[in-house]
Amino acid sequence: MRINEPKSLHERLDEEKDFLKKLKLSVEEGKLEFWIDRKNPPNLTIEEFKIFLNKLRRSFEPDIVPRNSEAGKYGLTGEDECFQFEAKIGFLGTLKDYYVKGFFFDKDNLMGVEIQSFREKPQQVLKFRTRR
C-alpha cells in the first residue's frame, strides 16, 4: 500500500465521476488532441475551447454515443464511446451556444481527451440590459 504518494493522472481521471471535472482535468493536466479548421461548420480554436470550458461551472451529464472512427493517434486505444453536449456561456451580456464532441483516451490508462468538434451552434445572439 502506498502512503502519501501523489496519485497519478490516470488514477485521478479514473476515480473522477463528475464528467465536467474529468474533462477539465484532462485538458489542464493531460494530453489534449484538438481538431481545428474543419469546414462546414468550422471548429473553433484550442484557446477558445479552454475559455469555454473554464466558463462551465455546473456539473452535467453529456450524451454518450458510439465512436465510429478508429483512425488517429488514439483511435484504437481511446474509449469506445464519444461524449457530446451543448452549453451556453455568457460574457458582457452576450450569450452563445456551443457544441462539443470527443472521447477520452486510453480506455485502460486514461491520460487525455480528443475533441473532435467544438463549434458555435447557429442561433440568435441574445443581448440583455446592456446600454453602450
Next chain:
Amino acid sequence: MTEHCEHEKLIIENHHKEFEKEIFEYKASTCKDCNAVLWDNELEKSYGAWVNKLYKEKRHIFQIQYSIPATVQECIGKLLERFPHVEESLLIRALIVVYIDMVENEQNIMDSLEHYLISEDYLHLIEGQKNSKKIQFAPSGFQKIQSYSKLFGMKPNKILEEVLNRMILLSIREDEVMKEFWENVILKDIAMIIEAA
C-alpha cells in the same frame, strides 16, 4: 461529409495559422473528409514558443487601442492613488484580468451590475468626451482577449472599454453588496496581481 465527422481518413499536410498578420507554419494530421487539422500538445508548445519569440521581436503587435470616457479616466486616476508607484497600464491590465477571470463568475454581482447598467449614473459615467489610449499585453493576456473577441463576436477594443466601464461602475456604487465585494475581494485581487507583476 457529415456534420459530426469523426476524422477517419488522415493525411499529413502543411498548414499555417495567422496571428495578427504574422504566419505560423506547421505540419499536422488532416482529415480528408472535412479538412479538420489535429492540434496537439506538441503543436501547442511550438505555437506558444513562436508567439513568445514574436513578442520579443514585435511588441507593438500585442497592443490594443481603445477609448475611455473622461469620467472613467478620472475614476481610474483616483483609484491609482490607492496604489502608489504603480503605472496606470498595470492597474488597467489588473482590472481587466480580475473582471474576466473573477467578476463574471459571481452571479449575484453580475445581477446587480446588470441592473445598474441601465441607470442614469452609468449613462453619466460613459457619456462625454473619450480619450484614445493604447495598452500592451503579454502574449497570454493578448491571446485571451482575442479569444473572447472571437467567442462572443466583440472587437478587442470594445471588450476593454466595456470591462473598464463596468469595473469603474462597480467601484463607485454605494450598493452594499457591490461595495463590499469591491473593497474586500476585487481590491485585494488587484493588489495581488500588481504585487506579482
